[in-house]
Amino acid sequence: MHFALIGQGLAGSSLAIEADKHGHDITCFDLSNNNVASRVAIGIINPLVLKNRTVFDKSEILINHCLSYYAEVEKMLQEPFLSKNLIREVLSSPSEVANWMSLSKDANLEKYIGSIETPHKSLAALGLGIVKNSLRLDVKNYLQIIRNWLSKQHNLQNEDVTNISVSKNGVIVNGQKFDGLLLAEGLRAKWTQKIFQPLQFSPSKGEGLIIETTNTHIDFPIHRNTFLLKENENRYTVGATFNRKDLQTGPSKAGKDLLIQELSYWFQDDFKIVNHWSGLRPTMKNRKICFGWHKEFPNIGFLNGLGSRGALTSPYYSSLLWSQHQNHKKR
Numbered sequence: 001m002h003f004a005l006i007g008q009g010l011a012g013s014s015l016a017i018e019a020d021k022h023g024h025d026i027t028c029f030d031l032s033n034n035n036v037a038s039r040v041a042i043g044i045i046n047p048l049v050l051k052n053r054t055v056f057d058k059s060e061i062l063i064n065h066c067l068s069y070y071a072e073v074e075k076m077l078q079e080p081f082l083s084k085n086l087i088r089e090v091l092s093s094p095s096e097v098a099n100w101m102s103l104s105k106d107a108n109l110e111k112y113i114g115s116i117e118t119p120h121k122s123l124a125a126l127g128l129g130i131v132k133n134s135l136r137l138d139v140k141n142y143l144q145i146i147r148n149w150l151s152k153q154h155n156l157q158n159e160d161v162t163n164i165s166v167s168k169n170g171v172i173v174n175g176q177k178f179d180g181l182l183l184a185e186g187l188r189a190k191w192t193q194k195i196f197q198p199l200q201f202s203p204s205k206g207e208g209l210i211i212e213t214t215n216t217h218i219d220f221p222i223h224r225n226t227f228l229l230k231e232n233e234n235r236y237t238v239g240a241t242f243n244r245k246d247l248q249t250g251p252s253k254a255g256k257d258l259l260i261q262e263l264s265y266w267f268q269d270d271f272k273i274v275n276h277w278s279g280l281r282p283t284m285k286n287r288k289i290c291f292g293w294h295k296e297f298p299n300i301g302f303l304n305g306l307g308s309r310g311a312l313t314s315p316y317y318s319s320l321l322w323s324q325h326q327n328h329k330k331r
Helices: 010-021 061-075 095-101 139-153 189-197 254-266 307-330
Strands: 003-005 025-029 088-092 113-117 127-131 136-137 154-156 164-167 170-171 176-178 181-184 206-212 223-224 225-228 235-239 271-281 290-293 300-304
Touching: 003 010, 003 139, 003 170, 003 176, 003 300, 010 025, 010 139, 010 189, 061 139, 095 225, 127 164, 139 154, 154 189, 154 223, 164 189, 170 181, 181 189, 181 206, 189 300, 206 254, 206 307, 225 254, 235 254, 254 271, 254 290, 290 307, 300 307
Parallel strands: 003 025, 003 181, 025 154, 088 223, 181 300
Antiparallel strands: 088 127, 113 127, 164 170, 170 176, 206 235, 206 271, 223 225, 225 235, 290 300
C-alpha cells in the first residue's frame, strides 16, 4: 500500500519507519518548521519523573522498545544518534543523598536509581545520583537522517497540505491519490481534527538556552529542575521549561530568567548565552497519548499528544498503532 504521511516530527518519523517495515510505500508531506515541538526537543529518554522520584508509566516497556527501535534504525541507516551517557541528578543536601540511597534499595526503583558519584568541580552539590537506563537521542540528527532516508527511499514533499479528500476508494492529498493516510501533525492537528474529532489539547511551552563555557568539561546529562546537556566542546543546552500559561510564539524574558535562575543554584562556571529557543508541545489535558484508526476508513490513522517525552514514547506507540492496523483490517 502507498500511504501519505503528514508530519515528520518524532511521531511521523517512527510511523514512517514502521510503515516501511510493514512493506508500505510512503509519501511524506512536511515543511520542516523549526518551531515545532520535535525540532526543539532535547531528546532525553528518562524512565523517572525526577521531580518526585517516581517511575514513569510503562517505563520498562517503553525503555526496552526504545533500545530495540533505535538500535535497529541506527543499523539500517548506518548513522549513530543515541547516546547512552546516563543522567546524573544533582543532590544538594545530606537528606537528599540519604533519600537517594534509600530509594536505590526500593524494589520498584532499583532498576532506575543507581549509585552516587562525587560531583564535578563545576557543580555545587554533595553528590550526583545516577539514573540507570537513561539515554539521550540526538533529535536534530535523527530527524534529518529520517528525512534524508524518506527523500531517497520513499518520497518527501516539502509542502503544506491544502486539500484532503477521503472516500472508500482511497485518499487524495494535494491532488495525489493514496491507499491510506497517516496523520502526525502535532499541535496543529488540522486534518486529524477534521477527519477524526477535536483533540483535547492542553499545550505546554518549552524554552531553552544554548550556553558557551570554556571551563566546563562534563559529558553526561545533568538535572536539577532543569537539564544541562553537552552539545559540543564548549556548548551546552539548558532546558527546557514547562509552561501552560504563556503560549505566545517565541522565547520570553521570563523563560530565559527562569532557566538562568534554576541553573545558578548548582552550576558554578561562567557562561554566555548564544541562543534562546522555544516551542509548543502537543500535550493533552489528560496527559494521555492519542492514536487510532478511523472506524469507517480503516487505512486512515493518527498519532498525537506525545508531549515532552516523544523520544521515549514515539517508537512504542507507532509500533502499537501498526499492530492495531492489522486487527482493524480483519474486522
